[in-house]
Amino acid sequence: MAHDERRLEVLRAIVQDYVSTNDPVGSKALAERHDLGVSPATIRNDMAVLEEQGYITQPHTSAGRVPTDKGYRLFVDRLSAVKPLSMAERRAIERFLDGAVDLHDVLSRTVRLLAQLTRQVAVVQYPTLSRSAVRHLEVVQLAAARLMLVLITDTGRVEQRIVDTPVDIDADAVAELRTLLNAAFVGVKLTDAGDKVPDLLETAPPHLRGLIATVSSTLLETLVEPSEDRLVIGGTANLARGGALDFPGTVRPLLEALEEQVVVLRLMGQVDASTVLVRIGEENAHEALTGASFVSVGYGSPDRALGGLGVVGPTRMDYPGNMAAVRAVARYVGHLLAES
Amino acid sequence: MAHDERRLEVLRAIVQDYVSTNDPVGSKALAERHDLGVSPATIRNDMAVLEEQGYITQPHTSAGRVPTDKGYRLFVDRLSAVKPLSMAERRAIERFLDGAVDLHDVLSRTVRLLAQLTRQVAVVQYPTLSRSAVRHLEVVQLAAARLMLVLITDTGRVEQRIVDTPVDIDADAVAELRTLLNAAFVGVKLTDAGDKVPDLLETAPPHLRGLIATVSSTLLETLVEPSEDRLVIGGTANLARGGALDFPGTVRPLLEALEEQVVVLRLMGQVDASTVLVRIGEENAHEALTGASFVSVGYGSPDRALGGLGVVGPTRMDYPGNMAAVRAVARYVGHLLAES
DNA sequence: GACTGGCACTCGGTACCTGCGAGTGCCAGA
DNA sequence: TCTGGCACTCGCAGGTACCGAGTGCCAGTC
Secondary structure (H helix, E strand, O other): OOHHHHHHHHHHHHHHHHHHHHHEHHHHHHHHOOOOOHHHHHHHHHHHHHHOOOOOEEEOOOOOOEEEEHHHHHHHHHOOOOOOOHHHHHHHHHHHOOOOOOHHHHHHHHHHHHHHOOOOEEEOOOHHHHHEEEEEEEEEEEEOEEEEEEEEOOOOOOEEEEEEEOOOOHHHHHHHHHHHHHHHOOOEEEHHHHHHHHHHHOOOOOOHHHHHHHHHHHHHHHHHHHHOOEEEEEEEHHHHOOOOOOOOOOOHHHHHHHHHHHHHHHHOOOOOOOOOOEEEEEHHOOOOOOOEEEEEEEEEEEEEEEEEEEEEEOOOHHHHHHHHHHHHHHHHHHHHHHHH | OOHHHHHHHHHHHHHHHHHHHHHOOOOHHHHHHHHOOOHHHHHHHHHHHHHOOOOEEOOOOOOEEEHHHHHHHHHHHHHOOOOOOHHHHHHHHHHHHHOOOOHHHHHHHHHHHHHHHHHEEEEEEEOOOOHHHEEEEEEEEEEEEEEEEEEEEOOOOOOEEEEEOOOOHHHHHHHHHHHHHHHHHHHHHHHHHHHHHHHHHHHOOOOHHHHHHHHHHHHHHHHHHHHOEEEEEEEHHHHHHHOOOOOOOOEEEEEHHHHHHHHHHHHOOOOOOOEEEEEEEHHOOEEEOOOEEEEOOOHHHEOOEEEEEEEEEOOOOOHHHHHHHHHHHHHHHHHHHHHH
């Protein structure tokens, strides 16, 4: 029916107005600012239905309506058109990211860029080790019985670990070790590295076997576990922008959750590179994120997301804009990392 | 005179009470909570003098007194005794930092630890490259004409740079390059690395000179400049703790300044490992830091500070406690990094 | 049957007032 | 030089009244 049609149109108008003004929106203002072709009284009837269905709510009796999480969800799923980025924004992305000298530089620029584009808190995940492959392994001798292993992945991450060896080793052994490790592991995905160890041990010269066992177990232990995933966070100043307007009470629990990283990492685990994931308010199933929405997407090639990035903000956010920004930045970062 | 003596005692009492209660403190409360041996009326006279001298001020006529920046300064310089850490705190430091697997891990644990101990925002600087020496240089070939340089410093930092070479190179050349670079640079401080280049170029086999020139210039350009100093920041949630109590207006400018890093890095540039540096309110000479104090110290051996760490909080902070915590943590981190 | 104009009603926010109490400065006396 | 007393100031909490935005409902119109 044309009936339902208009009702959705009303919901869209409410979301748009509320996002831009931060005031509960009433029927009269709605009729004025959008040409819905009907009078405020009719809109009121529609609003009553929308409220009954749970898409909007009134903060108090004599106030306008505010979208609920469910309302935002419907808006995101059915009512929002992708908002193309402006030319200025596209240029900003290139200008910001070009000239980055290493992975850390790329990611910290990315997080600043995203924060600036969306005026929200930005979150960027390092390429997950578990999806990376070994590009090179370096062994540096620090002391007679102490080595530093440096792992370089094909995504540009560099990780280091100290290993204390049971016996002293000499420079020749270090060189041999380096050769063997690289022969065995280069090109291998970190998740598969464990499978290579038995082979390696078998073919290795006997005098190196103990050493190799020690070294590989350190590598596997510390590098393959998911706790090694890391985040860069920026734009937290944006949380303080709306004063107490945007978040109920205080931003403290949100800041804590962001610093904790675990919560965000779990959300990041669900992204892929082809669709922008939007989690709204309570959907986040974490107390501190109630009242917050999370817009994220994976970066990397579509078939192989290296990691995720996104923004966190109040549920009252510009979804189309933020989704567009997140996607555009993820694409650019994906290309950038594929090149190097 | 015993006169001035007591006046200082009054100031100390005011600072202590104000820090713990966050309420302007009046003469009567002061007389009750501290045994100054005189009546409220006398204290009032002293307060009048202290106010005239600019150490304290009244928010409004019928309120108690609050220390000014100048008052805190006097308190820190002359009135505060070093507050020893509790046994629990000492244990917390060890428990928190032991088991860190690499430099990044040490520093991010440190920042969390400091934030937790002081309940303020914690800031930790990576060991400055300019004060580090080369432990090892690794060259990894990514493509025919593209190399990745990995620099490992004696402080545990690992930095990587991509270099595009003018001509294709083969594996032998890479190996030679690696040997030459390490021979020339290992053990050399980064600030002195530039001096070694002419020598290196002269003694190198002619066919490698072009390559070495390219590589060294990249190294020097990107690694020696101070912009390469990095910070880890944590505990920003503590800014939201006091509500609007601690900071005039909003915490936004402060959060922005922290993310900007430049401001903090400049302050960090002034620390050394032997004395705790305290900058109070306006002393910071940066608008966003008005109303904030910064307690910092260098870590590393006394003769060679590797970097700085500290906390940022409202001027109304527990200076003795924070100074003690910052110093204790810096010492522990110094030892930790010296070992590896 | 769908829409509209009108109307009574609700209720949060603001402005204003008042009384209370903490805290002060000053002064006379010990 | 210190102390007790006293008048004074002024922010704050609580109470009240008013205003206006916004609503729900109903009778009337197309």
